[in-house]
Amino acid sequence: MPVYFLEIIVVALGLVLLMVDAFAKLEDKRSLARLGILGLVVVFCLLFFVKAPESTEGVLWRFYAAPDKLSLFFKGLAVLSTLVVLLMAIDYTPVVLAQTARPEPGAHPQAGLGEFFALPLFACAGLMWMASANHLVSIFVSLETVSITFYILVAYMRRNVGSLEAGVKYLILGALSTGFLVYGFAWLFGATRSMELPAIAEALAAPGLDATTALFAFALILVAMAFKLGAAPFHLWIPDVYQGAPTPVTAFLSVGSKAAAAIVTLRLFSPFLGSPALADKVVAVLVAVAILTLVFGNLAALPQKNFKRLLAYSSIGHSGFLLMALASAPKDAGSMTPSTAIAFYLGAYLLMTLLAFLVIVALRPVIEGEEIDAYRGLARRSPFLAFALLVSMASLAGIPLTAGFFGKLFAFKMALDAGHWTLLAVGIVAAAAGFYYYLKIAVSMYFSDPPKSADGVAIEVGLLDKAVMALLIGLILVAGVAPGVVVGLFA
Amino acid sequence: MSPLEILVLLPLLAALAAGLGAPARPTAIGAAAVVLVIALGLAVNFRTSIEGLVWQFESSRTLLDMPGFPKLSLAFGLDGISLVLVLLSALVLLSAVLLAPAESAIRGSSRLYYASLLLIGGGAIGAFASTDLFFLYAFHELALIPTFLMIGIFGHGENRVRTAWTITIFLGVGSLVLLVGLILAVSALGAGTFEISELLAAAANSAIDPAVQGWIFLLLLVGFGILVSLFPFHSWAAPAYAEAPAPVAMLHAGVLKKFGLYGLVRIALPLAPAGAEKWLNLVLVLLLGNILYIGLVTIAQKKLDRMLGYSSVMHMGYAFLGIAAANVVGVSGAVLLMFAHGLSIALLFGLAGWMRDRYGELDFDRFGGLAKPLPRLGLLFGFAAFASVGLPGFANFAAEVAIFFGAFAGDEAGMTWIRWATVGALWGVVISAVYMLRAYRHLFMGALPGKLEPGGDLPWSARIPLLLLLGGLLAAGFAPELLNQYIRPAVNGLFLVGAG
Numbered sequence: 001m002p003v004y005f006l007e008i009i010v011v012a013l014g015l016v017l018l019m020v021d022a023f024a025k026l027e028d029k030r031s032l033a034r035l036g037i038l039g040l041v042v043v044f045c046l047l048f049f050v051k052a053p054e055s056t057e058g059v060l061w062r063f064y065a066a067p068d069k070l071s072l073f074f075k076g077l078a079v080l081s082t083l084v085v086l087l088m089a090i091d092y093t094p095v096v097l098a099q100t101a102r103p104e105p106g107a108h109p110q111a112g113l114g115e116f117f118a119l120p121l122f123a124c125a126g127l128m129w130m131a132s133a134n135h136l137v138s139i140f141v142s143l144e145t146v147s148i149t150f151y152i153l154v155a156y157m158r159r160n161v162g163s164l165e166a167g168v169k170y171l172i173l174g175a176l177s178t179g180f181l182v183y184g185f186a187w188l189f190g191a192t193r194s195m196e197l198p199a200i201a202e203a204l205a206a207p208g209l210d211a212t213t214a215l216f217a218f219a220l221i222l223v224a225m226a227f228k229l230g231a232a233p234f235h236l237w238i239p240d241v242y243q244g245a246p247t248p249v250t251a252f253l254s255v256g257s258k259a260a261a262a263i264v265t266l267r268l269f270s271p272f273l274g275s276p277a278l279a280d281k282v283v284a285v286l287v288a289v290a291i292l293t294l295v296f297g298n299l300a301a302l303p304q305k306n307f308k309r310l311l312a313y314s315s316i317g318h319s320g321f322l323l324m325a326l327a328s329a330p331k332d333a334g335s336m337t338p339s340t341a342i343a344f345y346l347g348a349y350l351l352m353t354l355l356a357f358l359v360i361v362a363l364r365p366v367i368e369g370e371e372i373d374a375y376r377g378l379a380r381r382s383p384f385l386a387f388a389l390l391v392s393m394a395s396l397a398g399i400p401l402t403a404g405f406f407g408k409l410f411a412f413k414m415a416l417d418a419g420h421w422t423l424l425a426v427g428i429v430a431a432a433a434g435f436y437y438y439l440k441i442a443v444s445m446y447f448s449d450p451p452k453s454a455d456g457v458a459i460e461v462g463l464l465d466k467a468v469m470a471l472l473i474g475l476i477l478v479a480g481v482a483p484g485v486v487v488g489l490f491a
Numbered sequence: 492m493s494p495l496e497i498l499v500l501l502p503l504l505a506a507l508a509a510g511l512g513a514p515a516r517p518t519a520i521g522a523a524a525v526v527l528v529i530a531l532g533l534a535v536n537f538r539t540s541i542e543g544l545v546w547q548f549e550s551s552r553t554l555l556d557m558p559g560f561p562k563l564s565l566a567f568g569l570d571g572i573s574l575v576l577v578l579l580s581a582l583v584l585l586s587a588v589l590l591a592p593a594e595s596a597i598r599g600s601s602r603l604y605y606a607s608l609l610l611i612g613g614g615a616i617g618a619f620a621s622t623d624l625f626f627l628y629a630f631h632e633l634a635l636i637p638t639f640l641m642i643g644i645f646g647h648g649e650n651r652v653r654t655a656w657t658i659t660i661f662l663g664v665g666s667l668v669l670l671v672g673l674i675l676a677v678s679a680l681g682a683g684t685f686e687i688s689e690l691l692a693a694a695a696n697s698a699i700d701p702a703v704q705g706w707i708f709l710l711l712l713v714g715f716g717i718l719v720s721l722f723p724f725h726s727w728a729a730p731a732y733a734e735a736p737a738p739v740a741m742l743h744a745g746v747l748k749k750f751g752l753y754g755l756v757r758i759a760l761p762l763a764p765a766g767a768e769k770w771l772n773l774v775l776v777l778l779l780g781n782i783l784y785i786g787l788v789t790i791a792q793k794k795l796d797r798m799l800g801y802s803s804v805m806h807m808g809y810a811f812l813g814i815a816a817a818n819v820v821g822v823s824g825a826v827l828l829m830f831a832h833g834l835s836i837a838l839l840f841g842l843a844g845w846m847r848d849r850y851g852e853l854d855f856d857r858f859g860g861l862a863k864p865l866p867r868l869g870l871l872f873g874f875a876a877f878a879s880v881g882l883p884g885f886a887n888f889a890a891e892v893a894i895f896f897g898a899f900a901g902d903e904a905g906m907t908w909i910r911w912a913t914v915g916a917l918w919g920v921v922i923s924a925v926y927m928l929r930a931y932r933h934l935f936m937g938a939l940p941g942k943l944e945p946g947g948d949l950p951w952s953a954r955i956p957l958l959l960l961l962g963g964l965l966a967a968g969f970a971p972e973l974l975n976q977y978i979r980p981a982v983n984g985l986f987l988v989g990a991g
Contacts (some may be wrong), residue, residue, distance in 0.1 A: 238884070337559075400632045413678070431667070432663075434665055435659075443652070447651075447655065448652075481565070483563070484554045484556060
């Protein structure tokens with residue numbers, strides 16, 4: 001099966017959901033999400049049957065790269081995260097309904113819910129496309145497909161001030177960053193006379209390059225990508241948006257959007273890093289951004305009291321480690337490549353972050369507002385959820401035998417090989433800070449007594465949710481013991 | 492699956508089973524008993540005739556092999572040193588699980604309790620049996636996390652959460668420093684593997700630049716040192732052991748703490764011999780801090796459990812002295828001391844835990860004259876105290892003598908620094924005699940205070956695990972050769988590799 005069928009199927013699936021919502025009078029619209037999940041499972045299986053194209057001649061292949069293991073891996077990540085997000089959305093339905101418009105008398109009690117399940121599919125298609133985009137235009141269009149879907153999803157709870165505020169912030173800053181991106185693309189085209197990434201790489205590596213023009217392009221693109229990645233100093237939107245958005249959307253944003261930003265950053269900056277005229281300057285800037293991001297994300301996470309905000313800062317901190325790998329691109333063959341480190345990191349990040357958000361959503365009926373204090377004594381109320389969160393936190397902190405450890409280790413190894421000593425030192429301090437604030441949650445779950453308000457409130461977790469959490473726990477541990485299994489998927 | 496793999500995985504699987512709802516105590520006891528049987532079986536089948544660093548019962552599964560990153564494999568194997576430590580772990584694990592309270596007596600989740608004990612024991616065994624540097628490190632971390640949880644959840648005293656935090660942060664920082672040192676070492680060697688024997692061979696063939704060695708050794712010394720409560724990084728130890736549940740204190744002080752010493756012997760010394768030489772005097776000062784300063788602190792303690800906690804910190808100083816000697820006699824003594832101290836401190840914490848369950852707080856001035864109503868408790872405590880002091884007939888004696896001889900040996904004439912340090916350290920024997928005998932006097936001699944209700948003597952359920960530990964101490968004390976036959980060739984091998 002040709003690889004681009006996958007995106008087409010996902011888009012079609014999204015359209016089918018919209019049609020079913022519009023024309024089939026569903027009793028309970030959550031069936032839409034279940035249908036979507038089913039479809040995505042099929043798409044995930046189809047990933048393993050993708051065939052390489054016979055020839056890459058023709059106009060399509062100028063916009064869309066031939067499939068390699070890395071791009072398929074990222075498509076898999078996109079499908080997997082969308083799948084889990086839909087699962088969360090099912091649990092989150094009551095909250096969304098309570099925060100959207102009250103239906104007219106006689107209207108469907110779940111009016112306006114269908115799109116909440118269909119939109120993630122369009123974002124998923126965009127994410128998948130992005131993994132294969134190799135032309136500035138297709139990068140831009142796929143990135144915007146994702147962003148625009150997210151603008152809607154973030155502000156979806158229109159009766160909720162927090163959600164609206166998050167939506168407005170995200171929209172305005174996102175649009176601004178898009179402007180930077182397009183402007184940067186224009187300069188890049190001016191410097192290289194091409195829009196195709198392979199040709200751009202060639203032009204940047206060629207002698208006689210106008211370095212100033214190319215660096216200007218780099219700077220503009222960096223602003224845009226730092227915004228998408230949540231790298232300092234363009235990270236300011238992250239905490240507010242993460243806190244305000246509906247939790248499943250926050251999860252999607254932190255996993256899907258970050259993965260997309262990371263792969264685009266990797267694709268766009270690899271030509272710059274491979275250019276003898278530019279590499280040193282580009283590396284210096286990336287190192288500086290990485291240091292800033294690590295310091296800011298991890299130190300600002302320390303005093304947080306809201307769990308979603310904490311995860312927001314932690315997501316900034318994790319971007320710092322991704323940038324650490326990117327800034328340490330090796331000059332000689334036979335070393336680890338940034339794509340290996342970044343792909344592994346994102347895979348690990350996806351597993352552990354989704355697990356944390358699954359727990360948050362599962363606890364939403366009994367814990368209002370995601371304050372960390374409310375997680376006190378969770379181990380006694382629900383040992384399973386506490387254990388799941390413990391594994392997720394351990395992995396985010398980078399404790400050995402979890403996936404997060406190797407993610408960080410690969411980034412550190414690359415920085416060590418590249419000789420970025422300052423970056424390494426900052427990274428170690430950042431990791432130590434992370435150790436503290438992630439474990440703080442584990443400690444409050446296990447060591448404290450449950451709050452008074454929790455007396456007699458039972459926590460119920462659906463079987464499907466439990467199964468998915470157990471699966472994620474298992475995958476985190478497998479990737480932490482045998483990272484070769486994951487690396488084999490993309491290298 | 493090789494028998495060694497089963498040995499490592501069994502406690503972990505049993506922990507999983509207990510966590511998922513298998514009857515916790517029977518599962519734990521069963522697994523620990525099988526582990527001890529397998530460990531003894533391995534010891535019987537161990538070939539002592541092999542010199543040099545050769546793993547026995549080897550198994551290896553490659554887990555990651557990609558360009559630019561050292562090869563990672565789940566690899567297990569034993570040499571004489573690790574065999575002795577695995578034996579120690581198996582012995583202490585079984586007695587700790589046997590001494591743990593019945594499921595109904597545990598406040599909170601008994602599944603978590605027993606699963607944690609099994610994870611601590613299994614993690615320790617995994618760390619000692621790993622021949623891959625990553626897993627050596629990772630198994631130790633795996634054992635640390637349940638240790639923290641156990642102290643915070645099941646510890647006693649109002650400060651248990653604070654204590655749990657303190658030990659978490661201390662050992663967490665120690666592990667991080669250690670990790671940095673290990674990564675630096677692996678990367679400086681550039682051998683493209685985490686396999687320990689290959690790393691050591693690479694270090695022997697082309698030594699790391701001495702300046703870098705200095706840094707590596709310092710990082711490893713501080714990292715491992717924090718884990719072993721090397722002075723001045725010791726302040727986590729005594730409160731943690733005093734407030735931990737007794738089985739956890741037994742497992743951590745007895746077994747898990749030995750990981751730091753094992754790491755110094757196995758990794759730091761052969762990988763960075765020049766670094767070790769460079770920092771020798773620093774090590775000597777610090778270990779005298781352990782022996783003399785902490786020794787005096789121990790004397791000043793007014794509670795039995797805190798006194799035992801400090802005494803375990805103090806005795807680590809001897810082990811450091813043996814390692815600092817950096818010769819076959821001294822290092823063999825240090826390894827033997829790890830075994831002996833592991834058993835004797837576990838025995839003491841086991842006794843103290845039993846007493847705490849019955850009498851509550853263990854302030855010395857609440858007690859007296861217990862020997863008469865509780866002769867078996869008095870006898871066992873007396874044996875344990877004598878062992879800890881290092882009386883002949885106990886493994887501790889054999890170990891300490893070897894350490895002192897090893898540290899005093901050398902070709903140079905006159906009093907070298909290490910000889911002075913040995914003279915100082917000898918006073919430690921007097922100090923431990925003072926506090927141990929004082930403790931014995933406070934608890935067992937004199938008149939029984941009126942308020943104290945002595946109750947019945949040690950029941951068989953407590954006697955069996957404690958006698959198990961005592962048996963090990965006496966066997967290795969009367970016939971040190973039982974263990975030395977394993978230790979000697981391995982330590983010889985260490986220095987063969989180190990010398991190129």
